[in-house]
Amino acid sequence: MDHVTGSGIRPKWGLAEAFGKLRSKAEKLILKKGYFLVLVGFLLGRALILAKLAPFSLPFFAAVYFIKMERAPLALFGLVAGAVTISVGHAASTFAMVFLFLAVYRPTRKWVGNQARAIPYYIGGLLFAGRIAERFIQAETLSVYDLVMAGIEGILAFVLSLIFMQSVPLVTANKRKQPLKTEEIVSLIILLASIMTGTIGWIVYGLSIEHVMSRYLVLLFSLIAGAAVGSTVGVVTGLIFSLANVSSFSHMSLLAFSGVLGGLLKEGKKAGVSLGLLVATLLIGMYGETGISLESTMLETSAAILLFFLTPTSLTARIAKYIPGTPEHTAEQQKYMRKMRDVTAKRVAQFSNVFEALSKSFSHHEDDLGEEEKELDFFLSNVAEKTCQTCFKKEHCWTRNFTTTYGYMEEIMLQMDQSKATIPPKLAREWEKLCSRPKKVTEAIHQELAVYQANQKLKKQVKESRRLVADQLLGVSEVMGDFAKEIQRERENLHKQEEQIMEAIQDFGLQIEHVEIYSLEPGNVDIDMAIPYCNGHGECEKLIAPMLSDILGETIIVNSEECGAFPHSTCQATFRSAKTFIVETGVAYAAKGGGLVSGDSFSTMELGSGKYAVAISDGMGNGERAQVESRETLKLLQQILQSGIEEKVAIKSVNSVLALRTTDEIFSTLDLAVIDLQNASAKFLKIGSTPSFIKRGRKVMKIQANNLPMGIVQDFDVDVVSEQLKAGDLLIMMSDGVFEGPKHVGNYEMWMKRKINELETEDPQEVADLIMEEVIRSRSNKIEDDMTVAVAKIKHNTPKWASIPVHGIKKKQA
Template identity: 30%
Template sequence: MRNIKVVAELATISNQSVTSKHGKLKHTMEFFINSNFKLYVILGILGLLLGRAVILDFLNPFSIAFMAAAMIQELNLFVIGTSILLGVLSVGEKGILLKYLFTSLVFILMYVASHKIKANKKLAVSIAAALANFAAGYFIFYVQNYYLYDLLMIIIESILIAVLIFIYDCSIPIIKNYKNRRLLSAEEVVAVTIMAAFCFVGAEFFIAGLSVKNIFIIFIIMIFAYLGNTGTGAAVGIIMGIVQALSGSILPSAIGVYGLCGMMCGLLKNLGRFGCPLGFIISNALMTFYINGSTEVLIRFYEILAASMLFVVIPTSLIKRLSGYKTVIAGEYLKERSYSMRVKEHTIDRLSELSGVYRSLADTLKETVQEGSYFSQTDAAQIIDQVVGKTCSGCGLGSNCWKRDFYKSYQYLFNLLTTIENGGDPKRNDGFKAFKERCLKPEEIAEGLRYYYDMYRNGLSWKKKMNESRLLVSDQLKEVSAVVSDLALRIDMDEDFDRDMEELIMVGLDSEAVRVKDVIVTRAADALDIDIRMDSCGGKRECIRSIIPAVNRITGKKFNKKDMICDLIHSSICSIKLKEAHRYQIATGISRMNKSGTVSGDNYSFIELKDGKFMLALSDGMGAGPKAALESNTTITLLEKFLYAGFDKDVALKAINSMMLLKSNEETYSTIDMTVINQYTGEVEFVKVGAVSTFIKNEDGVQVIRTGTLPVGILSNIDVELVKKKLGDGDFVVMVTDGVLDCNKDIVDKERWLAEVIMNANTRNPQRLADEILQSCLDANGGVAPDDMTVMAAKIWEAM
């Protein structure tokens, strides 16, 4: 038994050992296939090549700049520094090696000493690297008895280091996220090209007498021109030409040859794979004959041929993968989109809102049509009262007819009036003889009944014509509403699309591995609106968790989602609408008291408009009760619709005034007290039409805003007074109706008294402030509301 146990224990130990070895082997294999390992292999190769890159015989700004950019990106400094050191060692120049070691030491010390400074890290590192290079170079050349030319070269090299740090800092993130990136901005394309180009400066190798560096440079120009356009090819060609000139491979006059060749590659790319090599060969031949007039080519034909063969045989799958970068430049992708469709969509939205306003006007006008064109008993009673008042008031038997025998006398006149209504002669009525025997003035009464009935019929006719006119106008407005819906292609849009911001957001989202279909950025007066279209996440709220934080980081602004519900364009595409967060937030409070036994004639509204503004409005209808409530409600409703649809305040007020004039034959009016606050700037506009004063409460006291205009619905033309002010953090705006201001009958200067009430209210809550103001006013009138009373308080505070 003991032997069996020993054998079992040995077997267990052996299995554990084998398992441990397999685990270590697996861990080692995972390390070598890990993305970080691949990344540092790529960065190590770049560091090696940039360490070898020397221009003007002794300048090497590329290595220090690459090390500094790696420190900004928080990469492994040991791997980067060692690869650069190997590259510098392979050059075989002791002076360059010494200068690199001394510069690196000084730079690292400066970085360690200043990395806690809360400033622009990229700028600080650039300045530190440039100063370290200058200090090291100056020290070395000082020991070696330098010339003025050497000092000038050190200054140029230090400036180049500072510039290259920004370029490499833009390139390294693309290398880090090369698997996730599909879009590059124009700046990123140039930065990657410059980095790749300078890598070839130190990559001078020859195979069969052909320069590997030259072949790859030509190949890169063809690739960028094929995937981009003529501009991309020319830009990359110029960059590669400059690199060749700096490395001493060509004369400076030949830089333009590479640019022209790149441009011709882009022009002939539509011919297919062979178009780019053909364009390169033709351009090189033409420039060769133009510059030196001989058959000695500027770019060797066999090197062009080798690069062309490499370009032609490159697998189609790799070309498709590269073309997946949306022609490399995000701006090209944005340019390919149809802006006409975007303008059309926004036009339809604007016109739909305009159509809704006209439809609302038509419905309101139709509601004012008064029904009842028949002769009612009430109308008969009014005519009889008028006749009796005129004819019987001076009659001696008046008291006997209308006090002792009222019902019989009333029946006689009613029967005569019925005869007149039916088109008959009252004097021939069967009961006229009996009536004549009782009345001293039967003829005058008969004529009076006919006269007042004719007056009634004329008035009824005019009322009918007025109703017909209103219905006609209502129908016309409905027709206008229908026509406006069809004017999408005829209206001049005022939308301002921000293409630079669209490109920035698309590239930024792509760099964070967030895939979007489209980005539309519209710039209003003070803010941005963003519409992002992407594959539907199936209700996982990816927009809240990923897109909005990413957009905030990319733009440096804060955005909020317009609607909590996503807009599904169809089953697979989701539209996310973002708006720039407001700098100022607004909280409101309302306190009301109706006149005893009546419906309040005051109406109010507060609504956030589309342009980042917040509207507060009060309307006080004439008198009190249902009629006043109807007038003020109509005014507020129309005001909301006009302003939300984007109409100017003057246009809205004039339209409302015209509507109120047409709305009723009777004298009706309502006041408008409107406050519009810009939530981005804090600017506020006070618009008053027949309204009482508004009050602004801040740390300095209470300011009174007053005007002197008539209410809407009285005159055909109204005067609109606009007062502009600036609000700050913690300010209050208090709006009241006349019932609040007039409640204290004993005070002459009512505005000053109410300002003191507002100032003495010790609260920062707008609802409590409104309640305290209303209670103070009620206390001043014995606890009774003399009129409809409404207090609206709004608090403004800075949220950003």
């Protein structure tokens, strides 16, 4: 509700906003201004060990002086103020130690290489020497006891210096980006416990402040980080208190026990953690030897719980972000990873846009018709300059009859361009009637035409090269765009499904140690499992994969499996979606004259997008050079295809490389078939290659396309032939040595179809061997060219094991 005043309506401030402003002001005053160091220094100035030793003050001042020198006076003020509450002599001793440290450290630090490592030695040595001097001044004698106590205090100061150098930045920094390391967490706990020792002896309404604050600290860390950190806080805090006051030694068991119980009950939030402290207090108070009445202990526990419930959730959430293993820390890390992922995806998308813009700039060209008219005008002006400039009929032809003269000269040029320097007799007679120097003009046109044709050829090559580069840049742009989208696809939170799958399989009687799901996308399932040693019984293939098939509603197979090397070890298995179709291949090849080196090369490759490719390349000629060309062609093609670039662009890119790589006339043919394993559709791209054949039952179909061999021209149109294959089809691809190999055959196509139709076997390797054998026999067992036959059989992917019904789990919906 709004507050109504005389001046109008004023909105009421929200409670959360008010608390937020109050918190920000408090943080600014306490942390940024450094007044928090006064409070910490006051409590550490009061802190004692065994009621005699004071090793906290000097390490704390040195840490603040080294980390934030401008805040050192505030820390010194707090230390001296706290020491005064013990005694004036103790305050004077504290101030003297700080003055001694500054007097020794400041002049000598320029000779110290690593000051952070040197400070603990300064502190330990100075405190040891200072305490000995103090004892000697007071008693004028030194006993062994005095030396031992001074040594202990020096050692404690050395250790505390190391701890405070790590923990002081944690409480003085306003914002921190990195999570806490284990040693930093322990150092922070020791610092907090050391600070709380300054409250020893403080009693409010019969309640010990040290007990209340220590239990509150255990509650806080148990809620944030669980039993491990909670028990550590309890043990460390209790140990520090027991060193400060021997009567507090039994209190350590209560803090450690409450840390364990509270951490185990952290799922119950604040109420669960508080219950753990109450149970621990009752058990230790009833059966322990604390020397304190149960009523007093319960009141102190109740005060700690009350303070714990008053602690805002935002504070615990902020602290939890910096402690590894907490959900808040995990969420913060995921937020950081999402940010990095988005930045990376944005940069990749920007590069994609750059390549797309470059592609458009290369593909942009001026109006071809206007360009041709300009070139024609320039051509005829050169001819007229050489022939008509000195002619007496120049004004008559080019001023009075410009259109007629221009038209005839254009016609003569076109006729010469088409018929190689000759023009029709009729046109020659008409031109002789019109022009007084007909022969000279035609000769000039003939001479200029050679230069004109060379320029046109060069411009065409440049234009083709630009178009090829534009296609390649566009292909790279598309691949990078797809990659950017893939980066932005956030991994789904599939913990629930992982637990369901593990529970279902374990209920079946199989022990599964770990399940990790990467994808449940239909047709692209990816699951990793860790299972106990199976001794080679094949549980993954025979049991787990069939159960996953029933759970996920699609056929799942074992993609890879690493069995344990010894009993009681762990086996790792990866499960993936099975493809609808599989391809079995068989290849037969022979070199010319029965040699060892064939100019043909073949390749079968699985592409990452669920496709399977079969390719044959025939290098020009025979021998090692032809083999190098064909092998390099297939190797380059495979690398480009597996990068995700579309098939036509990949082939054009390979052709461009082959055409520009050498000036020698080295050409290669390419016969490529790309089969989609989900629906068995196939694309055939044939570059200078022979026809392929598909055998479907008793029917044989030919696949053919007309393209020049690769490397002849830098640009050509790739004809793509698409065909829908079926299960049981045989795809037969061959080089020209096989297709044109039969002797005394008039029609190679009919002969090959007949031989394929007569085959009784459907085994790919046997089909390849039989075709090769038939061709060689027709040549009287002579191999007169390199020959390669590749046969691929399309089959339904039938799993070896049927799916196993799994009950008690919700099936994945399609």
